Amino acid sequence: MRLSIQSKILILSLSSTLIGTLSLGVLSTLFISRTTQRNSMQYMKDQADHEAAKLNHLFESHEKYTMAVAAGIYSQINEDSTFLTDSSSFIKNNEGIKERLSSTIYNLTDTKSVYVIFNPEITRANKGVLLVRDTPESIFKQHTITNVKQYSPSDMEHVGWYYRPIMSGNPVWLPPYYNKNFNSYIISYVIPMFVDNKEIGVAGVDIDFELLTKQLSQVHFMRSGFAFLEDSEGLVVYHPTLPNGLTFKPEDDQVKISVPLNNGMTLVTVAPILEINAERNKHLKQSIIFILILLSFTTAVTIFFARSITKPLKKLTTEAKKMITGDMNAEFNIKQNDEIGELAKSFAAAKFHISQHMKQMQGLAFQDSLTGVRNKMAYDNYIEELENRIENGEVKSYGIAILDTNNLKEINDTYGHENGNAYLINSCKLICQIFAHSPVFRIGGDEFLVILLDEDLDNHHDLLKQFKESMDLTKKASFPWKQISIACGIGIAAYAKATTIADTFNKADSDMYKNKRAIKIAEHRPLSRDEQMHEARHAANEGHSDKSDA
Numbered sequence: 001m002r003l004s005i006q007s008k009i010l011i012l013s014l015s016s017t018l019i020g021t022l023s024l025g026v027l028s029t030l031f032i033s034r035t036t037q038r039n040s041m042q043y044m045k046d047q048a049d050h051e052a053a054k055l056n057h058l059f060e061s062h063e064k065y066t067m068a069v070a071a072g073i074y075s076q077i078n079e080d081s082t083f084l085t086d087s088s089s090f091i092k093n094n095e096g097i098k099e100r101l102s103s104t105i106y107n108l109t110d111t112k113s114v115y116v117i118f119n120p121e122i123t124r125a126n127k128g129v130l131l132v133r134d135t136p137e138s139i140f141k142q143h144t145i146t147n148v149k150q151y152s153p154s155d156m157e158h159v160g161w162y163y164r165p166i167m168s169g170n171p172v173w174l175p176p177y178y179n180k181n182f183n184s185y186i187i188s189y190v191i192p193m194f195v196d197n198k199e200i201g202v203a204g205v206d207i208d209f210e211l212l213t214k215q216l217s218q219v220h221f222m223r224s225g226f227a228f229l230e231d232s233e234g235l236v237v238y239h240p241t242l243p244n245g246l247t248f249k250p251e252d253d254q255v256k257i258s259v260p261l262n263n264g265m266t267l268v269t270v271a272p273i274l275e276i277n278a279e280r281n282k283h284l285k286q287s288i289i290f291i292l293i294l295l296s297f298t299t300a301v302t303i304f305f306a307r308s309i310t311k312p313l314k315k316l317t318t319e320a321k322k323m324i325t326g327d328m329n330a331e332f333n334i335k336q337n338d339e340i341g342e343l344a345k346s347f348a349a350a351k352f353h354i355s356q357h358m359k360q361m362q363g364l365a366f367q368d369s370l371t372g373v374r375n376k377m378a379y380d381n382y383i384e385e386l387e388n389r390i391e392n393g394e395v396k397s398y399g400i401a402i403l404d405t406n407n408l409k410e411i412n413d414t415y416g417h418e419n420g421n422a423y424l425i426n427s428c429k430l431i432c433q434i435f436a437h438s439p440v441f442r443i444g445g446d447e448f449l450v451i452l453l454d455e456d457l458d459n460h461h462d463l464l465k466q467f468k469e470s471m472d473l474t475k476k477a478s479f480p481w482k483q484i485s486i487a488c489g490i491g492i493a494a495y496a497k498a499t500t501i502a503d504t505f506n507k508a509d510s511d512m513y514k515n516k517r518a519i520k521i522a523e524h525r526p527l528s529r530d531e532q533m534h535e536a537r538h539a540a541n542e543g544h545s546d547k548s549d550a
Contacts, residue, residue: 014299017295017298017299018295018299021291021294021295021298022291022295024291024294035365035377040276040277040278041255041276044221044222044225044255044257044269044271044276045257047221047269048221048227048257048259048267048269049259051216051219051227051259051267051269052259052260052261052267055212055261055267056261056262058109058110058207058212059173059189059207059261059262059263060262061107061108061109062108062111062189062205062207063171063189063262065104065105065107065108065114065205066171066189066190066191066203066204066205067171067191069100069101069114069116069191069203070191070193070203072097072100073097073116073193073201073203074193074195076093076096076097077195077200080093084118084122084123084200090123090127094127094128094129097116097128097129098129098131098142101114101116101129101131101140102131102140105131105140106140108205109136110136110207110208110211110212110215111133111205111206111207111208112132112133112182112184112186112206112207112208112211113130113131113132113133113140113143113182113186113205113206114129114130114131114140114204114205114206115128115129115130115131115145115202115203115204115205115206116128116129116201116202116203117130117145117146117148117162117201117202118200118201119199119200119201120147120148120149121149122198122200122201126145126146126147126148127145128145128201129142130142130143130144130145130146131143132182136208136211143181143182146158146159146162146181148162148163153167156177157177157178157179157180158180158181160174160177161174161179161188161190161202161204161206162190162202164190165190165191165192165202165204166192166199166202168192169192169194170192171189171190171191171192172189172190173187173188173189173262173263173264174187174188174189174190175187175231175232175237175264175265176209176229176231176237176238179206184206184208184210185208185209185210186206186207186208186209187206187207187209187212187263188204188205188206188207189204189205189207189263190202190203190204191203191204209238213229213238216228216229216238217240221269221270221271222271222272222275222276222278223275224271224272224275225269225270225271225272225275226240226269226270227267227268227269227270228240228242228248228268228270229261229265229266229267229268230248230258230265230266230268231264231265231266232264232265232266234247234266235247236248237265248268250270253272253273253274254270254271254272254273255270255271255272255273255276256268256269256270257269257270365377366378366381368442370421370424370425370442371424371425371428371442372428373428373432373440373441373442373448374439374440374441374442375441375442375443376441376442376443376444378441379441379443379449382439382441382451383501386398386451386501387501390496390497391497395453395496396495396496397457397492397493397494397495397496398451398452398453398457398492398493398496398504399451399452399453399456399457399460399490399491399492399493399504399508400449400450400451400452400490400491400493400501400504400505400507400508401435401449401450401452401460401488401489401490401508402447402448402449402488402489402490402491402505402508402509402511402512403427403431403447403448403449403450403486403487403488403512404446404447404448404486404487404488404512404516405423405424405427405446405447405448405484405485405486405487406485406486406487406516406519406520406523406525407423407480407485407525408420408423408424408445408446410480411423411480411481414480415480415481419479419480419481420481422481422482423480423481423482423484424446426474426481426482426484427448427484427486428440428442428448430467430470430471430474430484430486431448431450431467431486433470434463434466434467434470435450435452435456435463436456437454437455437456438450438451438452438453438456439451452490452492457492460490460492464488464490467486467488470484471484471485471486485519485523487512487513487515487516487519488511488512488515489507489508489509489510489511489512489513489514489515490508490511491503491504491505491506491507491508491509491511492504
């Protein structure tokens with residue numbers, strides 16, 4: 001079939017438009033898909049690590065308490081050589097132990113019982129201290145001490161808490177078990193006590209496992225994800241629906257994340273893949289709709305111009321015939337101001353239009369729609385570049401400033417989200433004004449981050465002073481959303497290669513929450529629940545770091 005030049009140009013134009021638009025669409029779709037899915041998985045992992053950190057903190061506090069109790073017993077034995085041999089001395093020391101346990105056990109949470117049980121072969125009786133409470137709200141009371149010699153060492157439900165640590169010779173975490181002495185499902189941490197290689201007894205605490213799992217049952221990931229516990233053998237010891245003792249196998253449409261715990265168990269979180277990919281699918285749908293609109297628009301423009309070039313095509317045909325006959329004076333200068341030139345300009349305009357759309361889409365992906373500064377995605381890319389610059393020696397030192405607005409929730413609740421958005425915009429303008437030579441990112445709903453380099457890094461003390469003075473000037477503003485209050489923390493990496501960006505970030509984040517607490521104390525405002533949890537997590541991390549240094 002013979003095609004006219006007009007038809008060929010039309011086919012060529014449509015093909016170029018289709019290829020360019022689809023290429024743009026494929027690249028954009030792949031970028032959005034990978035980024036949003038990675039962020040969703042990281043969010044789920046962060047949530048799992050957060051819940052594991054809370055459990056590990058609970059276990060660690062019970063370990064430290066039990067170690068302190070055992071150390072106290074050894075101290076008493078060293079100070080009083082008749083502690084275990086003289087009945088009156090034993091009674092006096094035993095009462096001291098009871099009083100000390102009664103006054104300190106309330107510092108722990110989820111504790112079912114605490115005890116110091118002495119070897120009946122030494123004391124010639126079942127002696128020691130056993131404090132038990134029935135509910136988390138009730139007080140600890142003295143409980144009858146079990147005669148450990150009455151039961152077989154293999155009887156886990158009655159005396160496993162005594163014989164297992166004694167036989168191992170080391171402190172042990174016992175897996176969850178049913179204790180028949182006071183009819184409760186518990187986990188125990190027990191320290192065996194020896195003097196001159198002779199057992200004198202044990203010191204231990206019991207955590208109410210049912211209370212712990214009740215709290216764990218309220219943890220949800222995404223919309224329908226859940227958490228459960230496995231023992232060291234991979235068997236279920238708590239699951240919302242499965243009985244204990246089974247091995248959990250995730251379905252093909254589920255994602256499973258496991259985090260080891262300090263007591264030998266494993267925290268397992270499970271969430272459907274569809275929910276993890278929900279945000280990605282949303283962005284993909286928006287991207288596809290935009291691509292189809294763009295394709296429809298560019299196709300319509302191409303068809304319109306193709307149909308309007310009949311006369312220019314005749315002239316092009318004439319010039320082509322001249323060339324066929326050997327007339328090399330045929331003019332094919334598409335820059336001339338005629339119909340052919342207009343066609344060339346249309347293709348150039350279409351190319352420019354597609355390029356502009358690519359830049360626009362990239363800008364939308366890296367720009368915060370409310371404040372106009374760079375967003376979290378832009379921050380992640382910037383950090384990758386910064387790490388490379390540090391590795392290459394281009395950046396010798398840097399700083400990270402984390403800024404978190406105060407009172408946003410009150411403004412939203414009292415004056416509406418429109419004014420809350422105005423508050424965020426005003427706060428962002430002030431941040432950009434002070435840190436004029438540094439990149440500013442909005443990394444959360446009310447949280448901003450500034451990378452300090454060069455001049456701003458050298459002058460960060462003066463900038464912070466200017467920042468505070470500028471905020472103070474807004475206190476007399478007529479509207480609350482113009483009265484700026486921002487908590488700020490700065491982490492400085494004086495020698496960039498000596499630390500990690502994550503450590504510098506955590507330092508700035510910790511300092512910011514300290515500043516936030518100081519501001520709220522000065523304003524007589526309480527910390528929110530999220531702020532308290534974040535502050536507690538920082539305190540726990542700092543405590544763990546101090547312990548590691550020791």
